[in-house]
Amino acid sequence: MSGNPSAFREMLTNMSHGAKVAMLGIPSEDISINWNQVVFNQLTIRGIYGREMYETWYKMTVMLQSGLDISGVITHRMNWRDYEQGFDRDALRQLRQGHPRLARRGLDRIR
Numbered sequence: 001m002s003g004n005p006s007a008f009r010e011m012l013t014n015m016s017h018g019a020k021v022a023m024l025g026i027p028s029e030d031i032s033i034n035w036n037q038v039v040f041n042q043l044t045i046r047g048i049y050g051r052e053m054y055e056t057w058y059k060m061t062v063m064l065q066s067g068l069d070i071s072g073v074i075t076h077r078m079n080w081r082d083y084e085q086g087f088d089r090d091a092l093r094q095l096r097q098g099h100p101r102l103a104r105r106g107l108d109r110i111r
Helices: 005-013 033-039 053-065 080-096 098-108
Strands: 018-021 044-047
Touching: 005 033
Parallel strands: 018 044
Antiparallel strands: none
């Protein structure tokens, strides 16, 4: 969902056979991908916008309320009032991981 081309390609590489990908946004640039991964792993890539996007959020809410364990993807917990600290932390993480353009968006606000 970040729109980062290398992140999208990495996601496709790590998808399970027959998995579905929901594109919730529009990338800022063209993304080239290895179509062999999509075809031979029988991946489905579907663009979602508007009302259908809200349906996706509703489905996720239901899964969470039903006990879906997401503890493996939670890296930090903070109060919602500290959202700026969370964005700053994410910008620094992206910079360390080699995504300077994405990180710059967050770091410009810090300076």
